[in-house]
Ligand SMILES: Nc1ncnc2c1ncn2[C@@H]1O[C@H](COP(=O)(O)OP(=O)(O)OP(=O)(O)O)[C@@H](O)[C@H]1O
């Protein structure tokens with residue numbers, strides 16, 4: 001049996017003056033597992049990810065990362081260097097004066113030299129299709145460009161596990177297809193939250209759903225539909 005890299009046990013959390021958003025939630029991600037998580041808006045998916053990253057402290061329950069119980073902020077700080085976390089809102093991820101600074105920030109934090117961090121950053125930007133964006137100002141990028149730059153910050157860390165919150169929002173079909181290929185080429189465990197069921201089915205081994213503040217196995221209902229491509233022929237079925 002492989003080890004759990006992320007384990008949440010019996011997590012409950014309520015925002016101030018609200019009912020429980022998470023209610024006795026348990027979850028684990030094992031080494032090499034590729035999980036997709038979906039659920040309605042406001043179900044608590046992002047809240048769960050913030051709890052597992054140590055950005056929100058749960059009212060009840062235990063977070064265990066890489067086998068170590070996260071008992072204090074220091075434990076989370078160390079674990080965070082090993083997890084590539086993509087925020088749902090890219091503006092939460094990009095805060096440096098240039099795109100290169102943002103993407104090099106993680107590797108620098110991990111202790112790489114300025115030269116090595118810059119090399120990692122350039123490589124990650126190339127991977128996501130943003131070569132040449134090094135000197136651009138992050139907050140002036142388009143929505144999709146911001147998402148890709150944020151993804152580059154995550155990939156540049158060469159993390160041991162990926163936790164991605166809505167990685168496809170705002171991406172064009174080409175960028176989304178490239179992201180799917182990037183993910184499929186990566187072997188590390190990952191948890192991807194998305195409303196894009198096609199993307200999840202394409203990139204995840206197993207799907208989970210969030211319901212009533214808990215995680216349940218997702219039900220996939222195969223179906224076909226008619227659609228049009230941006231350029232091309234008549235509507236058709238796949
Ligand atoms: N800081 C906050 N204070 C109060 N309520 C909050 C706060 N952040 C989130 N919420 C509420 O908690 C609930 C869960 O939010 P969360 O962002 O986790 O949902 P989600 O499943 O990620 O939704 P989406 O699919 O829209 O991203 C929502 O009802 C949201 O309005």
Ligand SMILES: [Mg+2]
Nearest residue numbers: 045046047088
């Ligand atoms: Mg969310």
